[in-house]
């Protein structure tokens with residue numbers, strides 16, 4: 148018997164097809180979202196394809212299935228805005244404008260990596276694009292992100308902060324402590340929660356009471372809060388844009404619960420549904436709501452994108468990916484002295 | 494007290510010899526210990542993130558919830574500090590929780606409850622309340638575990654009164670020490686090591702205990718005393734065995750628990766060899782190496798024929814990259830080199 152515990156509950160692109168909603172966007176703008184999502188998908192697939200070669204000696208947490216969350220949210224941010232996140236870093240780093248060569252070098256443990264081979268996949272840092280911090284301790288980066296927002300407020304910066312978290316992070320006290328403070332001080336920060344129903348192999352039903360929706364809990368703390376279809380890049384973008392405007396205008400912190408499904412296992416390559424913690428049918432169910440494909444279908448119906456252009460885009464991305472992998476593989480390994488630098492700052 | 498009864502029934506004054514038993518993996522030995530404890534005492538609980546998912550905490554908890562039910566073997570919200578306090582309260586009222594964590598790094602979130610509450614309650618209420626609780630985690634190493642997933646934090650806890658700390662190195666001890674820890678009426682932290690989990694070894698069936706606070710000789714030799722715990726034993730034994738051809742022999746002591754610490758066995762051996770090398774999975778500074786070094790300097794200074802030496806981690810966070818890891822961690826060759834130097838420099 149097939150058991151689909153967590154069903155897609157979004158509306159798809161129907162509202163955008165009929166209404167005027169999407170007409171207010173430039174064609175280029177809409178296509179860029181497609182390109183950005185496809186880029187993340189193809190990069191993740193290439194990482195996955197090469198993982199068994201045993202050269203990327205790093206744990207990986209793939210974001211396949213959740214690309215719209217990364218692209219829609221970061222699409223609403225400015226280059227100078229800061230992002231903080233957990234272990235599932237790839238989508239956020241790339242969507243925030245991260246350097247693919249630096250990311251791949253980090254996964255290949257090379258000196259040219261964005262953290263100089265100290266971090267690996269879970270710890271991508273890159274100030275040049277506002278990738279300010281990623282923690283492998285669930286919720287570890289959230290209070291820190293909130294501290295960054297305190298700075299932005301006190302010195303009147305133009306930038307704001309986005310803190311990315313998973314559904315499990317709201318089980319940590321530190322999250323609520325940070326949120327309480329952010330509301331108290333009306334800090335310019337967006338908490339972006341990607342609810343994919345699982346923490347490793349533990350479904351949300353064994354971790355959080357039934358019917359206690361995450362965005363409502365956040366709302367009860369005084370955050371401006373909304374839930375969105377995390378497979379729909381436009382819905383994610385519009386919610387993010389509203390919340391970012393709200394936070395930037397000094398009204399206070401905001402929260403988005405973005406619901407999308409993790410197609411692969413918690414870590415590593417491939418789907419691990421066969422181990423029994425979820426039904427493979429559930430994965431198949433969500434694959435019908437592929438954020439990349441459903442958005443392409445929408446653009447095609449709108450006559451904004453066709454198969455030929457799509458092919459050209461993916462060819463371009465594939466070439467970039469190939470170049471980045473080659474760059475990483477041909478980059479130097481660290482030497483012993485590198486271990487001892489930056490334990491303290493000057 | 495079912496524990497006392499069970500242990501008396503199994504005549505647990507003598508430790509069964511390691512020849513009696515079957516070959517089990519390290520993980521199976523731990524699993525068997527938990528199953529036995531759940532079997533003989535309805536007050537035993539096994540909890541932690543993912544304890545009843547298909548991965549079952551590396552296999553340590555596999556099958557336990559199916560056999561003993563979800564009420565006593567259960568998955569938890571992340572909430573490490575809260576769950577540590579909940580375990581403490583349950584223990585104070587007669588339950589015997591075994592709270593498992595993937596990594597010691599996650600225990601750091603719960604230090605308030607573990608260090609400031611669980612370990613002090615018996616003292617603070619003048620001996621009225623017991624806190625029979627076990628906190629287990631597995632130290633990570635390699636494959637990009639990095640700064641936040643490989644911390645061996647035993648040194649941080651060594652100075653906490655009221656707490657016991659166990660660090661097994663063999664499947665036999667893993668089972669026997671787990672049973673002792675559960676039987677103990679104090680909070681006991683067990684640090685297993687992910688790399689110990691690759692071992693197989695002889696494990697007796699049924700109930701037996703390895704006493705807390707007693708070390709054991711793994712090798713007997715003349716030239717030097719080598720002291721360690723957990724995964725360092727495998728490296729130490731390899732190092733010592735590799736020097737046999739050069740005519741170098743050493744006592745290798747497995748402390749098994751670092752708190753209480755078996756100072757007697759260390760001093761006894763040192764009086765014969767006159768030289769001591771301490772190896773630990775944690776940082777050299779302020780940890781197990783430092784404590785044993787001080788103990789020897791205090792208690793056996795005049796028996797020393799050479800300066801005390803230690804091999805642990807440098808005062809640097811763990812890097813994630815593969816090459817940097819090779820520089821960072823001890824290995825049998827590095828240990829052998831230090832032994833050679835200590836023995837030959839007469």
Ligand SMILES: Cc1ncc(C[n+]2csc(CCOP(=O)(O)OP(=O)(O)O)c2C)c(N)n1
Nearest residue numbers: 235283284285313314315316345346347599
């Ligand atoms: C404090 C802490 N506890 C446990 C873990 C182990 N862990 C790593 S990732 C993870 C799952 C987190 O799930 P979620 O926050 O929903 O993010 P997702 O993996 O679904 O993106 C867990 C439990 C951790 N890294 N940190």
